[in-house]
Amino acid sequence: EAQHPPGSTQAADRPRPLHTALDSVFERVRALTDGEVASYIPELAREDPDQLGIALASVRGTTHEMGDSAAEFTIQSVSKPFVFALALEQLGLAAVSTHVGLEPSGEPFNAISLEEASGRPLNPMINAGAIVTTSLITGNTADEKFDVISAGLAAFAGRDLAVDEAVFESEAATGDRNRALAYLARSAGTLASTAEVATRAYFRQCAMRVNARDLAIMAATLAAGGVNPITRQRVVSESVARWTSAVMTSCGMYDASGEWLVRVGLPAKSGVGGGIVALQPERFGIGTFSPRLNDRGNSVRGVAMLEELSERFGLHML
Numbered sequence: 001e002a003q004h005p006p007g008s009t010q011a012a013d014r015p016r017p018l019h020t021a022l023d024s025v026f027e028r029v030r031a032l033t034d035g036e037v038a039s040y041i042p043e044l045a046r047e048d049p050d051q052l053g054i055a056l057a058s059v060r061g062t063t064h065e066m067g068d069s070a071a072e073f074t075i076q077s078v079s080k081p082f083v084f085a086l087a088l089e090q091l092g093l094a095a096v097s098t099h100v101g102l103e104p105s106g107e108p109f110n111a112i113s114l115e116e117a118s119g120r121p122l123n124p125m126i127n128a129g130a131i132v133t134t135s136l137i138t139g140n141t142a143d144e145k146f147d148v149i150s151a152g153l154a155a156f157a158g159r160d161l162a163v164d165e166a167v168f169e170s171e172a173a174t175g176d177r178n179r180a181l182a183y184l185a186r187s188a189g190t191l192a193s194t195a196e197v198a199t200r201a202y203f204r205q206c207a208m209r210v211n212a213r214d215l216a217i218m219a220a221t222l223a224a225g226g227v228n229p230i231t232r233q234r235v236v237s238e239s240v241a242r243w244t245s246a247v248m249t250s251c252g253m254y255d256a257s258g259e260w261l262v263r264v265g266l267p268a269k270s271g272v273g274g275g276i277v278a279l280q281p282e283r284f285g286i287g288t289f290s291p292r293l294n295d296r297g298n299s300v301r302g303v304a305m306l307e308e309l310s311e312r313f314g315l316h317m318l
């Protein structure tokens, strides 16, 4: 554990009071049993619904963990901001913006979203925009694209991440709506590969296995302006980290993004595997894991923990 300067007021850097507060938040949230584990990807329905974990990582590299913080689950949509960051790093904002927009959709994550005039999905956090983002990653085949994505997400997390092959196969076998979104974007001229290449790479990206600690470190890397606070490796530029955090702020929680910004006030991204990442720029990243989802596809207990922590510690950015 690192030493902390006297007078430090950074919540994520004060181990004991933080742990006490986390404890009480954690126990209250554990009592919540509403919501359902995602089942439209059949393999996800096998997840133990009672798991609950949280991890925090400060930009100085200190970490705190509670509960099932080491339990692995599939990253799903939490991958989207990190792959968006990799695309921005490779191509720049102007080029990426010709393929995918930056506006909140106010619609569910799997909405059929293409701007009339430009053929662009509204933003890179919904499925349509994320599939386009994945198509932009270097590589001619799905495997080549996925190798770049896998190396990039490993740099964000500070360790290699495996693919859950059963979840990948399950989504590949049932993901026709995502294929339809990819074909629409292809026909509109915004998908940079074939629909099959883009969706296969995207399904593998979504099936990467992470734990809450990985998510906290990935988010802390964005909070630290693109440098992983544990490995000290620069993963993306400061501008890319800021642009990515901005899109998470406006679009990360889908059609709950506006309410999230009022209640929690932090850039965040959820996934149907039960994970949520949130961050406060220049301070810390948080990862939560609990598989039961609300009707927007966001983890019920993850949302509850982040709402309460934000309130208690005054984490709201505004």
Ligand code: DON
Binding pocket: 075, 076, 077, 078, 109, 110, 127, 171, 178, 203, 206, 270, 271, 272, 273, 296, 297, 298
């Ligand atoms: O494309 C899908 O439907 C999933 N692989 C990911 C969706 C997701 O995580 C939405 N999140 N809340």
